[in-house]
Amino acid sequence: MNPATNQAIETFTPLTKDETLEAVKSADQAYQSWRHTSFKERKNAIAKFASLLRERKEEFAELITRDMGKRISESRQEIEFCAEIADFYAENAERFLADVPMEDVDADAYIHYEPIGVLMGVMPWNFPFYQVTRFAAPNIMAGNTVMVKHASNVPQCAEAIEKLFAECGLPDGVYTNLFIPSEFVDAIVSDSRVQGVSLTGSERAGAAVAALAGKNLKRSVLELGGNDPFIVLDDADIQQTVELAVKGRMVNAGQSCVASKRFILLESIADEFIEGFKEAMASMKMGDPMDEETTLAPLSTEGAAQKLQEQVQSTIDAGATVLLGGDRPDREGAYFNPTILTDVTPDMPTFDQELFGPVATVYVVKDETEAIELANRSSYGLGGSVYTRDKERGRKVAEQIETGMMFLNQPTSSQAELPFGGIKNSGYGRELSHLGILEFVNKKLIHLG
Numbered sequence: 001m002n003p004a005t006n007q008a009i010e011t012f013t014p015l016t017k018d019e020t021l022e023a024v025k026s027a028d029q030a031y032q033s034w035r036h037t038s039f040k041e042r043k044n045a046i047a048k049f050a051s052l053l054r055e056r057k058e059e060f061a062e063l064i065t066r067d068m069g070k071r072i073s074e075s076r077q078e079i080e081f082c083a084e085i086a087d088f089y090a091e092n093a094e095r096f097l098a099d100v101p102m103e104d105v106d107a108d109a110y111i112h113y114e115p116i117g118v119l120m121g122v123m124p125w126n127f128p129f130y131q132v133t134r135f136a137a138p139n140i141m142a143g144n145t146v147m148v149k150h151a152s153n154v155p156q157c158a159e160a161i162e163k164l165f166a167e168c169g170l171p172d173g174v175y176t177n178l179f180i181p182s183e184f185v186d187a188i189v190s191d192s193r194v195q196g197v198s199l200t201g202s203e204r205a206g207a208a209v210a211a212l213a214g215k216n217l218k219r220s221v222l223e224l225g226g227n228d229p230f231i232v233l234d235d236a237d238i239q240q241t242v243e244l245a246v247k248g249r250m251v252n253a254g255q256s257c258v259a260s261k262r263f264i265l266l267e268s269i270a271d272e273f274i275e276g277f278k279e280a281m282a283s284m285k286m287g288d289p290m291d292e293e294t295t296l297a298p299l300s301t302e303g304a305a306q307k308l309q310e311q312v313q314s315t316i317d318a319g320a321t322v323l324l325g326g327d328r329p330d331r332e333g334a335y336f337n338p339t340i341l342t343d344v345t346p347d348m349p350t351f352d353q354e355l356f357g358p359v360a361t362v363y364v365v366k367d368e369t370e371a372i373e374l375a376n377r378s379s380y381g382l383g384g385s386v387y388t389r390d391k392e393r394g395r396k397v398a399e400q401i402e403t404g405m406m407f408l409n410q411p412t413s414s415q416a417e418l419p420f421g422g423i424k425n426s427g428y429g430r431e432l433s434h435l436g437i438l439e440f441v442n443k444k445l446i447h448l449g
């Protein structure tokens, strides 16, 4: 479905259960030889993946935009970023997985990293190439083989990624796309040939997959939702902070786990910030995501826009004040108006929910202590950011926020070299950086006496 028009583009046939288990068998057979390949061979394939992404950037960017509605310029950035991630692991995997001598022991002992087997990835639609790349590239470099159940609304991307890995010279079964319903994930995770599962998505899906992993004693990594605080202290550069606030909230039409979602303002600068923020949000240009002039794209599906509408309406019904928007425009497609809500209180149903779209909630607090307390009043703990001209003051606030990532004077973002992941209901484990490649390897002790 193209969410900009709500028209169907293409239909795909899902696999049967038997076909799915056949694919697990192939992935396991592939693992038996892939695990013994050299880093050089793996590097050739993953570096080629990066270069083909760059070469065919336009083609893949258009697929993303047609599948889930992202603005075309953001789709291009996503493809470039995937190429960087692939290159990063192609270049560094051997170093990250080199033997580590044990210090502080009176023996010849070291940690030797080995792959563990077939891995299952359950991936979301919001960054359809990036989410898969950050799971697949490090794990294939580590010698594991991977199977991916992508979100049902991005099948064109799912299919293209599988074809691309095949074109890079990866043997059959090293990367497998599975067009399956989520109910089949159970049979895969409980299969003895599968050794781990990584999921990015909602808390609900994460809890379901973590339960399966636990029951079957499989390793898991979960990257779930977030409700990132954006904390503006009284000495921040307000004009610049407003620009960053819009950028932080509106990335991918607001559909990012690390988008800035809760704007926590010290009262002395609140009016100035809100005035600028409202003006900037109101000036977003809604339109066709293929049009370079568009600054606000549709949401990923009609269902997503309806769900957001329900969440926003229930917050308004419970007493929140609408500073901007609050509803959907009168046009075809899964669009939602830029929205700012204030007077949102902890007793309201959406206070602790992720609002996945162009909706900001604004809170005014009297001081830093109250800002920290409010920021931590969340069941999520993914990212967050603090704005101040005083680096030391910012650092002290950042250290007190209960999240996996904190940034000073810039919204949370992701880079190949930086670890990415959360705490609390935002999940566990880390992706990207050297930590990402260590999640699904055997950290084996070799003791030579």
Ligand code: NDP
Residues within 6 Å of the ligand: 122, 123, 124, 125, 126, 149, 150, 151, 152, 153, 180, 181, 182, 183, 185, 200, 201, 202, 203, 204, 205, 206, 208, 209, 223, 224, 225, 226, 256, 257, 354, 355, 356
């Ligand atoms: P889901 O979590 O439902 O989808 C993510 C992936 O998980 C998809 O591949 C989906 O498959 C799969 N999945 C869903 N339920 C299960 C299950 N029980 N067992 C195995 N796999 C499952 O996200 P939604 O698209 O429904 O979005 C709902 C909300 O989740 C958003 O509004 C947002 O708050 C949050 N979200 C957060 C993301 C993030 O980056 N942290 C990304 C996406 C969503 P299928 O598509 O076939 O249902």
